[in-house]
Amino acid sequence: MIDFFQHVINGLSLGSIYALIALGYTMVYGVLRLINFAHSEVYMMGAFIGYYTSRMFQLDQNPSFMNLLLVMIVAMAGCAVIGFVIERFAYRPLRGASGINALITAVGVSLFLQFSGQLGFGADPKFYPQIYQPAGEWSVGGLQVNPLQMIVAVIAVVLMLLLQYIIFGTRLGRAMRAVSFSRDTARLMGIPTDLVISATFMIGSALAGAAGVLVGLIYPKIDPLMGVMPGLKAFVAAVVGGIGNVVGAVIGALLLGLSEEFVVAFGRSTFRDALAFGLLILILLFRPQGLMGQNLREKV
Amino acid sequence: MNSAAATGTTPMLEVKDLAVNYGAINAVRGVSFAVAPGEIVCLLGANGAGKTTILRTISGLLRTTKGEVWFKGEKISTMPAHTIVQKRLCQVPEGRGIFLNLSVEENLDLGAWVVGKAKDYQEDLNKAFELFPRLKDRRKQNAGTLSGGEQQMLAIARALMSHPEFLLLDEPSMGLAPRVIETIFQVVQDINKRGVTILLVEQNAMQALQVAHRGLVLETGTLKLQGRARELLESDEIRKAYLGEI
Numbered sequence: 001m002i003d004f005f006q007h008v009i010n011g012l013s014l015g016s017i018y019a020l021i022a023l024g025y026t027m028v029y030g031v032l033r034l035i036n037f038a039h040s041e042v043y044m045m046g047a048f049i050g051y052y053t054s055r056m057f058q059l060d061q062n063p064s065f066m067n068l069l070l071v072m073i074v075a076m077a078g079c080a081v082i083g084f085v086i087e088r089f090a091y092r093p094l095r096g097a098s099g100i101n102a103l104i105t106a107v108g109v110s111l112f113l114q115f116s117g118q119l120g121f122g123a124d125p126k127f128y129p130q131i132y133q134p135a136g137e138w139s140v141g142g143l144q145v146n147p148l149q150m151i152v153a154v155i156a157v158v159l160m161l162l163l164q165y166i167i168f169g170t171r172l173g174r175a176m177r178a179v180s181f182s183r184d185t186a187r188l189m190g191i192p193t194d195l196v197i198s199a200t201f202m203i204g205s206a207l208a209g210a211a212g213v214l215v216g217l218i219y220p221k222i223d224p225l226m227g228v229m230p231g232l233k234a235f236v237a238a239v240v241g242g243i244g245n246v247v248g249a250v251i252g253a254l255l256l257g258l259s260e261e262f263v264v265a266f267g268r269s270t271f272r273d274a275l276a277f278g279l280l281i282l283i284l285l286f287r288p289q290g291l292m293g294q295n296l297r298e299k300v
Numbered sequence: 301m302n303s304a305a306a307t308g309t310t311p312m313l314e315v316k317d318l319a320v321n322y323g324a325i326n327a328v329r330g331v332s333f334a335v336a337p338g339e340i341v342c343l344l345g346a347n348g349a350g351k352t353t354i355l356r357t358i359s360g361l362l363r364t365t366k367g368e369v370w371f372k373g374e375k376i377s378t379m380p381a382h383t384i385v386q387k388r389l390c391q392v393p394e395g396r397g398i399f400l401n402l403s404v405e406e407n408l409d410l411g412a413w414v415v416g417k418a419k420d421y422q423e424d425l426n427k428a429f430e431l432f433p434r435l436k437d438r439r440k441q442n443a444g445t446l447s448g449g450e451q452q453m454l455a456i457a458r459a460l461m462s463h464p465e466f467l468l469l470d471e472p473s474m475g476l477a478p479r480v481i482e483t484i485f486q487v488v489q490d491i492n493k494r495g496v497t498i499l500l501v502e503q504n505a506m507q508a509l510q511v512a513h514r515g516l517v518l519e520t521g522t523l524k525l526q527g528r529a530r531e532l533l534e535s536d537e538i539r540k541a542y543l544g545e546i
Contacts, residue, residue: 174406175413178399184361185397190385190414190462 013149015257016156020211021234022249024204030180030244037106040231041113046212049078060129068132076206083205117224125223128216242293319366327353329521342500342508345518351501359391360384390464396455400444411461428457449480
């Protein structure tokens with residue numbers, strides 16, 4: 001039972017990291033109908049920004065929760081800038097062109113960042129400095145849990161609630177939903193759609209940056225290719241949930257995190273990746289619009 | 301010849317020798333016309349004649365291949381669409397174009413985007429609900445749950461939230477029941493009486509000409525005919541081409 005509970009927490013914290021990345025995929029798809037494959041590298045950049053910030057200020061000297069928050073804020077801001085630059089210089093010039101051009105560009109930007117990362121940061125894995133070490137074991141309702149896993153899940157939930165507020169409670173969010181429904185009609189309202197698209201990239205990238213820092217807490221080894229697999233998994237989660245649907249992305253990601261954790265728990269860890277992609281195949285076969293997706297007419 | 305000369309005032313909107321291409325297709329080929337302040341002008345023509353293309357070009361969604369569009373003495377044909385709305389020129393797009401994934405109130409709020417969230421917002425909202433009481437009952441509802449007529453009313457109400465001086469309406473009667481169409485045309489006239497100039501695109505030539513002051517007839521991208529609405533209603537050519545079919 002205790003094991004079961006700990007597995008659930010582990011699954012949820014892994015799932016919430018997927019969720020933070022999946023949100024960026026789904027938001028960008030929502031406004032541009034583009035699968036931004038470079039998104040997984042924004043997550044990687046977030047981890048490295050966090051790494052270098054921690055090293056520069058020697059935050060592992062006296063680990064604290066404030067350190068973690070500080071590093072997260074820096075990584076989120078840095079990734080927002082990276083997201084802005086990617087959209088502005090790689091995707092915007094292709095705005096009028098067919099979707100396949102942007103898709104190929106996305107793959108190109110992804111590779112560019114992976115290998116620039118290897119050039120800049122070095123290809124060897126780096127150990128993430130311990131900027132925050134909660135003391136001992138926590139007990140929740142009489143059950144012992146690993147505090148780091150718990151904190152990762154809680155921070156992710158707070159960020160997701162913040163996003164929920166932006167999307168459904170602010171004018172910017174309303175504009176984002178309008179652009180996602182029809183960019184032309186949004187322009188007829190006087191909404192500067194390019195700015196809204198930039199903002200969407202920045203918010204999605206900031207969430208990926210947060211995920212990059214959080215993952216460093218629980219899997220403290222980072223390298224420039226670290227984004228590839230989690231990025232693909234998060235993409236799977238977004239598709240499983242119904243791409244373009246924010247709630248769906250979170251549900252898909254938690255589902256994926258939990259299933260992976262339990263596959264490992266049952267001693268079948270080699271099937272971990274197969275599970276994610278098997279899930280993708282099943283969803284595409286039987287419910288291509290995703291769990292939460294509506295069967296909208298395809299917009300070309 | 302043009303309306304400015306005819307009415308003796310400076311035109312509010314001037315379309316000069318406009319040509320628009322969609323790839324290799326010349327959708328509009330050298331169209332010129334003007335609309336004076338306070339007018340309702342209707343743009344008639346069969347499917348594919350170029351009516352919607354002209355409206356989308358005036359709004360800045362499409363770029364001219366040749367020619368210019370001027371509004372209140374300013375050249376707008378090179379401005380981005382969202383800047384043109386700030387000039388108080390607003391379009392109610394074809395097929396209503398409301399945001400089906402947003403609530404009625406959120407749609408209206410986005411209509412007020414260029415006005416900003418000023419104190420007038422609540423007042424504007426009340427005015428919209430006064431004009432279309434049914435929208436008030438459904439303000440929290442998703443726009444996708446509205447009937448076709450209600451959606452069209454929402455689209456018009458949303459456009460009014462931007463305080464337009466000039467309204468472009470693209471086939472507001474499309475797909476609606478005759479009774480609803482009557483209401484819509486009544487509303488168009490009311491809006492015009494409050495001082496909003498209107499350019500109306502319609503396939504429903506008979507009813508459009510009854511509310512309009514003047515009519516323009518497009519045929520495969522060129523202006524075939526223009527004149528006072530009453531004269532067009534009586535013209536044999538129009539009767540044969542449009543009214544005969546009804």
